[in-house]
Amino acid sequence: MxxxxxxxxxxxxxxxxxxxxxxxxxxxxxxxxxxxxxxxxxxxxxxxxxxxxxxxxxxxxxxxxxxxxxxxxxxxxxxxxxxxxxxxxxxxxxxxxxxxxxxxxxxxxxxxxxxxxxxxxxxxxxxxxxxxxxxxxxxxxxxxxxxxxxxxxxxxxxxxxxxxxxxxxxxxxxxxxxxxxLGLPAAITAATGMDALIHAVEAYTSKNATSFTDMLAQEAMTLISKHIRTAFANGSNLEARAKMLQGSLLAGMAFANAGVTAVHAFAYPIGAEFHIPHGVANSIMLAPVMEFNMLGNLTKFAHMAQAFGENTLGLSERQAAKVAVESLRNLAADLKIPKSLSGFGVKAEDIPSLAKGVMKVTRLLANNPRELKLEDAEEIYRQVL
Ligand SMILES: [Fe+2]
Structure with a gap:
């Protein structure tokens, strides 16, 4: 409609x-x-x-x-x-x-x-x-x-x-x-660049996505996934820096209109309470939330694998969607972004209140491609403890 x-x-x-x-x-x-x-x-x-x-x-x-x-x-x-x-x-x-x-x-x-x-x-x-x-x-x-x-x-x-x-x-x-x-340290290049990529991923899979925001988000995903490793490994590479800035701009334009979704909703409570930098909090939450969201829109998840430059030839939509999630996991590992919350002081007993915090971010959960319940939120946090 x-x-x-x-x-x-x-x-x-x-x-x-x-x-x-x-x-x-x-x-x-x-x-x-x-x-x-x-x-x-x-x-x-x-x-x-x-x-x-x-x-x-x-x-x-x-x-x-x-x-x-x-x-x-x-x-x-x-x-x-x-x-x-x-x-x-x-x-x-x-x-x-x-x-x-x-x-x-x-x-x-x-x-x-x-x-x-x-x-x-x-x-x-x-x-x-x-x-x-x-x-x-x-x-x-x-x-x-x-x-x-x-x-x-x-x-x-x-x-x-x-x-x-x-x-x-x-x-x-x-x-x-x-x-x-040019002078941004590698760790900040990685964290902020992942935040930009996540803006594009979430705008693309948002329930409010339009053909207009899709176009911007796809180009942002292509640019950032192609150049982020170079910008991280060789910060003085002006071409990589320019492509990253262009990618974050397009991702911003996309999510300003389509919205971001549950990855950001999970990042806010751990950012506010445990002072985990925004890009790092988002990166930690990205793969498990995407794995959960995948079933909400297999076609778009499969397309994302192509935007990330992955070979999806002969794969089913579900297989290609899994490749997209795996691709994001590999990227975060290459960029040396922490994988778990425990290093930031989060304990198992913190999860119920953090999960309640996620459920309060209704502005973003309304955009999520799959309905998320409190027990899902707890389980997702547990996966990255
Ligand atoms: Fe963000």
């Missing part, structure tokens, strides 16, 4: 080696003069923020910097960033970094133009006013945050990750320069 679908993405996407040199032109397009950079201390230290600052100052802008973003940022950091924007009187936000910095930049932009505290906006479509003009420059090939209307923040009191979903979170411009990702 035909459904009505909406497809939304960032209106302007600038991509390619040296794209960051266009920053001043982009700020000028909006006739803005006062820029607040939102980032983390590592990117200030690496000199990446300084490069942007220099270009903006040369063009006559005043530049301010909020560099207190931390991994899995608590929502209070978004309020602090917004206060800095107000105090400085900045009229444009430039988010530079991984998903945490980009998400804080997005949320700060809407906090400046809306009156309520950040907790009011957790949920879907609860933000009344558009945010301040925002430009996002990712430095990891991972979250795809530059093309999603979603920001994930941590609530340390409730030990939960919470999302704000609003079209007002799309930035005005995404600026993707693979040179910004």
């Amino acid at each position: 035909n459904k009505v679908n909406i497809f939304q993405t960032t209106p302007r996407i600038i991509m390619g080696t040296g794209a960051s040199n266009k920053i001043a032109d982009e700020v000028m397009r909006f006739s803005k003069k006062s820029v607040m950079i939102i980032t983390d201390p590592g990117l200030v230290q690496s000199g990446i923020c300084g490069r942007f600052e220099e270009l903006l100052i040369k063009a006559g802008c005043s530049v301010h910097c909020f560099d207190s973003v931390e991994p899995d940022p608590p929502f209070e950091i978004a309020s602090q960033a917004a206060q800095c924007v107000r105090d400085a009187g900045a009229d444009l936000i430039l988010g530079i970094g991984g998903g945490s910095s980009l998400d804080i930049a997005k949320v700060a932009s809407i906090l400046v133009t809306n009156t309520e505290p950040v907790s009011t906006y957790f949920g879907i479509d609860l933000v009344p006013n558009p945010g301040l003009t925002t430009i996002l420059a990712p430095t990891t090939a991972g979250t795809g945050s530059e093309v999603t209307p979603i920001a994930i923040l941590s609530d340390h009191h409730e030990k939960l990750k919470k999302g704000i979903v609003s079209p007002h979170l799309f930035p005005a411009v995404a600026l993707l320069d693979p040179e910004l990702t």
